[in-house]
Each structure stands twice: as structure tokens, then as C-alpha cells.
Amino acid sequence: MRPDVDALATFVQVVDSGSVTAAAARLGLAKSVVSKRVTQLEAQLATPLLHRAPRHVSPTEAGALLAERARAVLAQLDTVADAVMAQSGALQGLLRLAAPLSFGSRQLGPLVAAFMAEYPRIEVSLDLDDRQVDLLGGGYDLALRIGRLADSALRARRLGLSRRALCCSPDYAARHGLPAVLDDLSGHSCLGYANSTVGHLWRFAPAGEAEGEPRSLILRGRLTANSGEALLDASIAGIGLVVLPTFLLHDALRRGALVRVEIPGWEPVPDVIQLVYPPTPALPLKTRRLLDYLAARIREPFAWDTSFQPGASTAG
Known part of the structure; x- marks a missing residue:
């Protein structure tokens, strides 16, 4: 039997997240649904795909191979779907974006609103918190971060220095x-x-x-x-x-x-301002559009740095 696309996508999320709980949160599904899909996939392929621990899972050798091949297949399907949506102009879906509280409210909020006005069928969930979120485990599509990138598994686009x-x-x-x-x-x-x-x-x-x-x-x-x-x-x-x-x-x-x-x-x-995103073979079109939109508008020289040029108010 041919593996179900939803089951493959669910399995890849479990492997990337490192747990059924995190994958369920990212997919917006019940843990029981995620577990059932993985179990059915194992039964269908007649081989164990995961090493299971109380709070963590890791792929078996067969599971690692399946995850690698499945990522490529899913990326191709996403590319086809993106091409159809781009041609029809029907870019839609939910984007989950995380950012620091102060920067998000002062600088990012107006840009997100303008992006949504340009793409009226896009929904955005904007999470503003100075504590750094788990991008993969939390189910985020994109995050703006200020500071050192601790998770080397993520990809990043540098926007400039936060002086x-x-x-x-x-x-x-x-x-x-x-x-x-x-x-x-x-x-x-x-x-x-x-x-x-x-x-x-x-x-x-x-x-x-x-x-x-x-x-x-x-x-x-x-x-x-x-x-x-x-x-x-x-x-x-x-x-x-x-x-x-x-x-x-x-x-x-x-x-x-x-x-x-x-x-x-x-x-x-100074710190580094960067947009970070999951290490998928091909980002969904809606994520790429938001990434490019923000990168084109949050770039040096930053308007807020003008107060710190020579001649600005100083004491000393």
C-alpha cells in the first residue's frame, strides 16, 4: 500500500520535533491522532520507525531513511501547490510568527498588518514574548530574534545589527x-x-x-x-x-x-537581528513571502539609529 501523505507529514514532524507532544502542538492535532498515524505507518511498512522514551523519540535507521525521503516528497508536493496558488493569486493559510515583545509591538506589528492587507486570505498568529520560543516544537513558521542563534539546526537570514x-x-x-x-x-x-x-x-x-x-x-x-x-x-x-x-x-x-x-x-x-525558520528543504510559499516582505523592510540603515549619529544628544 502507498503511505498516506498526512501520515508521512505527521511522521516527519515527530522526528523533527523529537516528541509526539511537540508534533501534535505544531500540527494542531490531538496526541492520540499523531500516535495513531505513526503506528499505522509502522504497521503498513512492517518495521519500527521510532525509538520511544518517556519524553523523547528518535528515529530508527529505517525511520531516519523514511524521514529523509519523505521530506523530499513533501517538499515537491508543496512546490506544486505553491505554483498553483501563485498562478491563481490565492495565497492563503495560517502563519505563526514569534518575536520579542518590544520590537514586535513597535516595529513588527505595523509590517504584519500591511502584509495581511496585501494578502487578504492569509491569517497570522503573532506571538510576542521576550523569552525565546521553541520554533520547531512550538509549531512556528518564522521567528524574528535579536541575539545569538543558539539552535544551529535552524536557518537564518540576517537583517542587521541591533545597536x-x-x-x-x-x-x-x-x-x-x-x-x-x-x-x-x-x-x-x-x-x-x-x-x-x-x-x-x-x-x-x-x-x-x-x-x-x-x-x-x-x-x-x-x-x-x-x-x-x-x-x-x-x-x-x-x-x-x-x-x-x-x-x-x-x-x-x-x-x-x-x-x-x-x-x-x-x-x-550590539546584537544581531535575524529571521529564523525551520530547516525544511523548501519553505511554503506563504512563509517565503512573509520572510521576503519583512527582510525588504527591516534592513540597515535603521531609522531608529539616526538619534545615535554624531551630533545627537549626549552627556559625558
Whole structure:
């Protein structure tokens, strides 16, 4: 008998996700349905396809071969379906997109809305959370991430650098003065992006073309939070110094609520902005369209970095 396409697709998701539970979440199916499809596929092919553990599964030798061949077959089917939809203009379906909270609400939300207006039959589930989601296990089609890509199994398209800056309110600067060198930071209230109350880490690199090793400083302050917006508000209120991405800081700097603090020879280490997606042989057309749409509009030079060019408001 010829294996069912849905069963093959389900099996590939189980292998890629590493568990029946994760595959069920990604497919939007009950765990019992996923298990039944895999079991029926094993019976049909008369061979075990998975090594099963309480919380994890891995493919047998036969299962690995089937998953590899099935991915190619499913990719070809997706390509045919995409070609038909592209010709008819009927691009449709659900896209699940994840992004950091502050960047997503400030920069990504308007772009997603514009994309949906251009493709009225596309649905989008936008998940905004500063905690990094499991792209494969969570059933996401695409994610925007700021920072190092920890999962080497994912593919990524680099959009540019998320630059960071050291800032404080004019009131804080007047009351406490400003650091002249990096070691002076230990004597200041430094607001930290962290989940721990014992301290937080700020990383600085030699500025411009200067050579040298980066420095990491463990600092303490009156507030640590896992929300960039909360740290921004606290710094504007004069609670302390803050290092945040420029896309969060630029408006407050423009209107004078914050001033940039320059430490000669040093600057905060930037992060990388990138779009990440599953390592499938061929992305579905709807995912490729969203990927290309966002990449064409989130690119350097970023508008929010203009406040940090020479001549912008600084203190030091």
C-alpha cells in the first residue's frame, strides 16, 4: 500500500520535533491522532520507525531513511501547490510568527498588518514574548530574534545589527554625575535586563576601529526586569543608568527624556537581528513571502539609529 501523505507529514514532524507532544502542538492535532498515524505507518511498512522514551523519540535507521525521503516528497508536493496558488493569486493559510515583545509591538506589528492587507486570505498568529520560543516544537513558521542563534539546526537570514546605548535621564546625570571610565559604573545604579536579583552583565567592546578585547561587567542596581519597556520607564524616571537597544531608546533621546552617556573608547556590544525558520528543504510559499516582505523592510540603515549619529544628544 502507498503511505498516506498526512501520515508521512505527521511522521516527519515527530522526528523533527523529537516528541509526539511537540508534533501534535505544531500540527494542531490531538496526541492520540499523531500516535495513531505513526503506528499505522509502522504497521503498513512492517518495521519500527521510532525509538520511544518517556519524553523523547528518535528515529530508527529505517525511520531516519523514511524521514529523509519523505521530506523530499513533501517538499515537491508543496512546490506544486505553491505554483498553483501563485498562478491563481490565492495565497492563503495560517502563519505563526514569534518575536520579542518590544520590537514586535513597535516595529513588527505595523509590517504584519500591511502584509495581511496585501494578502487578504492569509491569517497570522503573532506571538510576542521576550523569552525565546521553541520554533520547531512550538509549531512556528518564522521567528524574528535579536541575539545569538543558539539552535544551529535552524536557518537564518540576517537583517542587521541591533545597536545598544548607555543612557540616563538628565535628572540622574545632574544628581549623580556620569561615569568617565568603565570602572566608574560600579558606583552607579545600573538597571539590568535579567531575571535574577543578584546582578546583571553588561558587555562593552572597543569603540569604532579600535582593537582590544571586550569587557564584561557584573553590576548591581535598584531594578532588574525582563522587560525593556520597564527598564526604559525607570531610567526616564531617574532611577539609574540603562543599556538598551536603540530601537527602544531613540524616541526618548529625541525628546530629551534621556541623554546618551559616552564612555571614551567603549561602546555596548550590539546584537544581531535575524529571521529564523525551520530547516525544511523548501519553505511554503506563504512563509517565503512573509520572510521576503519583512527582510525588504527591516534592513540597515535603521531609522531608529539616526538619534545615535554624531551630533545627537549626549552627556559625558
